[in-house]
Amino acid sequence: xxxxxxxxxxxxxxxxxxxxxxxxxxxxxxxxxxxxxxxxxxxxxxxxxxxxxxxxxxxxxxxxxxxxxxxxxxxxxxxxxxxxxxxxxxxxxxxxxxxxxxxxxxxxxxxxxxxxxxxxxxxxxxxxxxxxxxxxxxxxxxxxxxxxxxxxxxxxxxxxxxxxxxxxxxxxxxxxxxxxxxxxxxxxxxxxxxxxxxxxxxxxxxxxxxxxxxxxxxxxxxxxxxxxxxxxxxxxxxxxxxxxxxxxxxxxxxxxxxxxxxxxxxxxxxxxxxxxxxxxxxxxxxxxxxxxxxxxxxxxxxxxxxxxxxxxxxxxxxxxxxxxxxxxxxxxxxxxxxxxxxxxxxxxxxxxxxxxxxxxxxxxxxxxxxxxxxxxxxxxxxxxxxxxxxxxxxxxxxxxxxxxxxxxxxxxxxxxxxxxxxxxxxxxxxxxxxxxxxxxxxxxxxxxxxxxxxxxxxxxxxxxxxxxxxxxxxxxxxxxxxxxxxxxxxxxxxxxxxxxxxxxxxxxxxxxxxxxxxxxxxxxxxxxxxxxxxxxxxxxxxxxxxxxxxxxxxxxxxxxxxxxxxxxxxxxxxxxxxxxxxxxxxxxxxxxxxxxxxxxxxxxxxxxxxxxx
Amino acid sequence: xxxxxxxxxxxxxxxxxxxxxxxxxxxxxxxxxxxxxxxxxxxxxxxxxxxxxxxxxxxxxxxxxxxxxxxxxxxxxxxxxxxxxxxxxxxxxxxxxxxxxxxxxxxxxxxxxx
Ligand code: HEM
Ligand SMILES: [Cu+2]
Numbered sequence: 258x259x260x261x262x263x264x265x266x267x268x269x270x271x272x273x274x275x276x277x278x279x280x281x282x283x284x285x286x287x288x289x290x291x292x293x294x295x296x297x298x299x300x301x302x303x304x305x306x307x308x309x310x311x312x313x314x315x316x317x318x319x320x321x322x323x324x325x326x327x328x329x330x331x332x333x334x335x336x337x338x339x340x341x342x343x344x345x346x347x348x349x350x351x352x353x354x355x356x357x358x359x360x361x362x363x364x365x366x367x368x369x370x371x372x373x374x375x376x377x378x379x380x381x382x383x384x385x386x387x388x389x390x391x392x393x394x395x396x397x398x399x400x401x402x403x404x405x406x407x408x409x410x411x412x413x414x415x416x417x418x419x420x421x422x423x424x425x426x427x428x429x430x431x432x433x434x435x436x437x438x439x440x441x442x443x444x445x446x447x448x449x450x451x452x453x454x455x456x457x458x459x460x461x462x463x464x465x466x467x468x469x470x471x472x473x474x475x476x477x478x479x480x481x482x483x484x485x486x487x488x489x490x491x492x493x494x495x496x497x498x499x500x501x502x503x504x505x506x507x508x509x510x511x512x513x514x515x516x517x518x519x520x521x522x523x524x525x526x527x528x529x530x531x532x533x534x535x536x537x538x539x540x541x542x543x544x545x546x547x548x549x550x551x552x553x554x555x556x557x558x559x560x561x562x563x564x565x566x567x568x569x570x571x572x573x574x575x576x577x578x579x580x581x582x583x584x585x586x587x588x589x590x591x592x593x594x595x596x597x598x599x600x601x602x603x604x605x606x607x608x609x610x611x612x613x614x615x616x617x618x619x620x621x622x623x624x625x626x627x628x629x630x631x632x633x634x635x636x637x638x639x640x641x642x643x644x645x646x647x648x649x650x651x652x653x654x655x656x657x658x659x660x661x662x663x664x665x666x667x668x669x670x671x672x673x674x675x676x677x678x679x680x681x682x683x684x685x686x687x688x689x690x691x692x693x694x695x696x697x698x699x700x701x702x703x704x705x706x707x708x709x710x711x712x713x714x715x716x717x718x719x720x721x722x723x724x725x726x727x728x729x730x731x732x733x734x735x736x737x738x739x740x741x742x743x744x745x746x747x748x749x750x751x752x753x754x755x756x757x758x759x760x761x762x763x764x765x766x767x768x769x770x771x772x773x774x775x776x777x778x779x780x781x782x783x784x785x786x787x788x789x790x791x792x793x794x795x796x797x798x799x800x801x802x803x804x805x806x807x808x809x810x811x812x813x814x815x816x817x818x819x820x821x822x823x824x825x826x827x828x829x830x831x832x833x834x835x836x837x838x839x840x841x842x843x844x845x846x847x848x849x850x851x852x853x854x855x856x857x858x859x860x861x862x863x864x865x866x867x868x869x870x
Numbered sequence: 871x872x873x874x875x876x877x878x879x880x881x882x883x884x885x886x887x888x889x890x891x892x893x894x895x896x897x898x899x900x901x902x903x904x905x906x907x908x909x910x911x912x913x914x915x916x917x918x919x920x921x922x923x924x925x926x927x928x929x930x931x932x933x934x935x936x937x938x939x940x941x942x943x944x945x946x947x948x949x950x951x952x953x954x955x956x957x958x959x960x961x962x963x964x965x966x967x968x969x970x971x972x973x974x975x976x977x978x979x980x981x982x983x984x
Binding site: 399453 | 943954958959
């Protein structure tokens with residue numbers, strides 16, 4: 258090896274010095290992880306008053322997973338009731354309340370807030386920011402969400418029980434005479450509060466991404482997850498206020514006798530449907546985009562390839578954001594009051610950017626040296642599930658089929674594949690991926706494999722049979738059914754699937770407990786990943802970074818790991834590194850022949866500079 | 871822009887009123903955001919963060935001043951909840967909520983003074 262050391266006084270340590278291939282490990286630059294503070298509070302008061310983005314991020318994760326457990330518990334009641342024909346477990350009234358709150362908890366209190374958790378914890382790390390732009394506003398949003406969520410659940414304790422009208426609350430059912438109980442009002446209030454919380458978080462996310470990126474982190478070097486969170490935030494900003502407005506009108510109808518949605522006095526229930534779905538369809542993508550971002554971070558890392566079509570993915574996300582806000586009325590085909598062709602066309606168009614994404618994900622894996630660590634397993638499981646859900650979705654977007662299937666279990670199966678499946682599976686992909694970053698510890702691969710297969714089997718069993726039920730016309734939202742054909746069998750299989758889903762959580766929980774008891778030895782970058790969050794300690798120090806590598810592409814950590822190879826990674830990284838000498842106390846000379854080349858260039862450049870000066 | 875265009879197309883194919891209003895409203899919101907971004911870009915010019923070849927040491931000064939832990943956010947959230955929940959439950963609750971919100975906002979402003 259011909260290392261030409263031009264500086265006689267250079268330290269003996271060189272970047273990548275011990276490694277035969279000169280690969281740089283982040284740990285060797287920033288020192289070992291796990292010694293420094295985690296930035297997380299240690300007392301209850303600390304948690305209640307924190308404004309730190311990492312603490313609030315963890316709080317969002319914990320809160321939204323708690324709501325997932327609650328929503329899953331309610332799903333258990335639904336499944337128990339449907340296991341056999343007739344009514345056993347709950348009355349029809351209670352059944353209505355249970356599926357309404359199940360849907361609302363899952364959509365409003367679990368899926369969307371988990372995305373906000375990512376925006377809280379991961380996003381600032383990915384762009385090299387020390388926190389969100391408005392930390393106190395952030396804390397306010399979080400508590401508004403949790404307290405609002407509690408209000409919704411306390412609806413069960415109200416006189417007459419919780420809201421019974423389905424998660425999209427169509428009037429007249431949701432009006433004062435349709436659902437007189439206080440529980441309905443509490444549902445409305447809860448959604449207004451969590452919606453407001455979401456809007457404020459969106460403002461915070463947008464401000465952070467526009468204002469707090471570290472130097473060199475241009476918009477088109479941001480990781481896809483950050484991009485998706487940005488687009489999600491814009492969508493939230495456009496549609497959540499519409500929902501809040503619509504809900505205020507509904508509340509006014511109920512409390513002050515206004516007639517916005519009352520047909521007898523010039524109001525219109527269809528108005529509600531428009532306003533609701535103007536929010537409701539984008540909501541599906543508001544839920545999904547962050548998780549698309551999660552798997553887009555994962556595929557390339559475990560295929561050891563750059564992400565395929567970086568700008569294409571961003572463009573697809575932007576297109577989805579734009580299109581999804583103009584297709585809402587396909588949910589209203591059955592009302593016969595909307596221009597079917599217009600919405601059928603725009604709804605089909607949205608398949609294109611979605612297809613682009615699927616194509617790019619596969620392209621990112623194609624020809625790569627793929628390994629199947631836990632995050633990758635779940636990410637691939639997500640992809641398979643998502644494609645299945647997409648196919649059934651395209652079937653639903655065609656108006657003729659929609660008329661037949663709209664109120665059947667087919668729809669239930671479809672949106673659980675798209676929303677439930679993709680979200681829950683991608684969620685675990687994300688948990689396995691970032692767990693080492695957040696806790697400094699790894700999760701057991703062996704338990705993860707159990708978790709993965711049980712989850713996939715349980716999930717597909719639960720929802721596959723719902724497709725069959727739907728095709729044969731089993732209606733949704735009805736606790737009772739006739740024991741015709743295979744209905745009873747299919748329902749029993751679906752319930753068995755649910756039990757397997759529950760069991761799949763056991764290995765995961767064991768892994769979590771085991772991991773938290775072990776030593777924090779994951780290191781900064783256990784996956785040899787790409788984006789900036791892996792350039793700091795695990796868990797990250799108080800304000801996230803004490804050192805940031807040069808950023809010359811969307812893969813700064815990859816570039817830095819390969820800095821000693823001038824044909825790998827983005828050009829200019831080595832030059833930027835050499836230019837830091839004397840400015841950066843973590844600076845170490847490069848190893849290998851490249852170092853000499855770069856040093857030459859850098860010398861030439863600096864002498865050119867001094868000529869000018 | 872985008873919503874404006876879609877709104878006009880929908881108008882042309884004979885959509886119903888509510889849909890059109892929603893789309894035009896959205897274009898208003900979108901315009902607001904775009905206008906802000908444009909204004910911002912004009913006022914501050916290109917920032918270090920957007921240069922292709924800048925590096926961490928190029929940024930100068932304090933990265934940010936971060937607020938310490940504070941009881942205000944959770945108290946404000948609680949007050950806001952009471953305020954809104956009072957609408958169906960009773961004005962007494964709204965009043966307590968309003969009182970909490972007002973006091974917390976005052977305290978928040980007071981906190982930030984120093
Ligand atoms: C734990 C696994 C789950 C099971 C077994 C399950 C089961 C069900 C069933 C059987 C229904 C239909 C009830 C009926 O119409 O009679 C339903 C409705 C619903 N579920 Fe799930 N679900 C699960 C997870 C999820 C997840 C993760 C989400 C969203 C992210 C979700 C969102 C919804 C929504 C929005 C509805 C519609 C409620 C309504 O009709 O108003 N579910 N669920
Ligand atoms: Cu839709």
